[in-house]
Amino acid sequence: MDWILEAAEAMGPQLTEWRRWFHANPELSFQEVETSRRVAEILRSFGCTSVRVGVKGTDTGVVADIDPGRPGPCVALRADMDALPIQERGSAPYRSRRDGVMHACGHDAHVTMLLGAAKVLIDMGDRLPGRVRLIFQPSEESPHSSGARAMIEEGVLDGVGAIAGLHVWGTMPSGLVGYRVGPFMASADEWECLILGKGGHGAVPHLAADPIVAAGAVITSLQTIVSREVDPLEPAVVTCGHMEAGTTFNVIPDRALLRGTVRTFGRGVWESMPGRLRRICEGICSAMNCRAEVRYNRVLPPTVNHPELTLEAAQVAREMFGPTEVQEIPPTMGAEDMGLYLEKVPGTFLFLGIMNEAKGVVHPQHHPEYDVDDQVLPRGSALLAVLALRFLSKLS
Ligand SMILES: [Zn+2]
Ligand SMILES: [Zn+2]
Incomplete structure (x- = not known):
């Protein structure tokens, strides 16, 4: 040597x-x-x-x-x-x-x-x-x-x-x-959740299905993946880094878009993430009369x-x-x-x-x-x- x-x-x-x-x-x-x-x-x-x-x-x-x-x-x-x-x-x-x-x-x-x-x-x-x-x-x-x-x-x-x-x-x-x-180094994945609701006048929300309220619930609920589902001794991150919805203050739009990244170390957690993310996005949106279209891209293990x-x-x-x-x-x-x-x-x-x-x-x-x-x-x-x-x- x-x-x-x-x-x-x-x-x-x-x-x-x-x-x-x-x-x-x-x-x-x-x-x-x-x-x-x-x-x-x-x-x-x-x-x-x-x-x-x-x-x-x-x-x-x-x-x-x-x-x-x-x-x-x-x-x-x-x-x-x-x-x-x-x-x-x-x-x-x-x-x-x-x-x-x-x-x-x-x-x-x-x-x-x-x-x-x-x-x-x-x-x-x-x-x-x-x-x-x-x-x-x-x-x-x-x-x-x-x-x-x-x-x-x-x-x-x-x-x-x-x-x-x-x-x-x-x-x-x-x-x-x-x-x-x-x-040693984290995985890096990318996700996107398109929330489809029903647009309408901001004054009559009961006639619409508000994708912005659903998006808010999705964003906070996604944090329960790390805090309530993943073993606390396993590092994991779910970040929503991009949101897009609406055009003005008094209109309920018909869609909202969320995008983010997921980071993990353990292979098991990495494999479980797409299913967890999809379940929460779809479940929350359906509870709020909206529909979620989720895309999850594996980028790097x-x-x-x-x-x-x-x-x-x-x-x-x-x-x-x-x-x-x-x-x-x-x-x-x-x-x-x-x-x-x-x-x-x-x-x-x-x-x-x-x-x-x-x-x-x-x-x-x-x-x-x-x-x-x-x-x-x-x-x-x-x-x-x-x-x-x-x-x-x-x-x-
Ligand atoms: Zn570099
Ligand atoms: Zn480098």
Whole structure:
């Protein structure tokens, strides 16, 4: 393991240069054309011959297998490549060259760290105890058109026995590895309730069926899902974030529209939510002489880390970087399409701290001054490479 860390550290200046290039050239979800071209070019420069660019008719998404040329298990390492529609406010020489587009979530670092891991693993030649699939996915930031979903439909998980990924995290000290066994990041779903009543004059409500009063009752009753139905020890959120009804003060409209999001961690709760939401919307509306048309969209499942592989990953990180450099961290309410891979194959998603006050790198994810402490890049590359090796040896 030591030699891997040394090899990754020797790549430090190169990793920094790549990261800054990706930072300066951000591309939005499913538009990662130059990014994927550069990734493919770098992988080919390592002697990797299996690079495939383009997923599901788009020009982006890169998959490559590092194949030692003998039978054995296969594990995957995943990075996301897209940037956000944010105007960068930082002043670094490598700040975004594109107006209104910025790597404010560290996906530039994810791409770079995976490239570094790939180099280390490719250099192992036939000493590699199995195949390692590199997944550079497009579109993580646009959950309605998830790049992970597209890659999985394309078959990138075929034959894969385990997967690992890293996310750099702006509120964790530089170099700190954060892990969480089990549910780690929340699901993110979307719902809509169209309430159909009967319009009329605001002065004669008895001749109408008021969808606004029904909407009010639906909004408050939906909160009983979390307060009265879900186990109080299970985190869950039901939010109504949008309502629309009526045109003026003295008319009862014939419809009202509510929209919102649901967040959960536990798979059981996640699965139960559409039924609960539908029952309350329909029941309340029918009690008020209205009718509810409910749509519930699954957007992203919770990201659930495999217990054994996650503890193994934490142990590996402790051995490599020392016990104080690894910490169990609380779950976060944010969602990640890494959860889609982890639904299909066991694996782990870890956080790597990048906050460095001395360098002024102190901003949280999606902040217009977000940056990455490049010093952590070798650590990320080494960790990914060692995780691939550990997971391979577990599967052998
Ligand atoms: Zn993000
Ligand atoms: Zn992200």
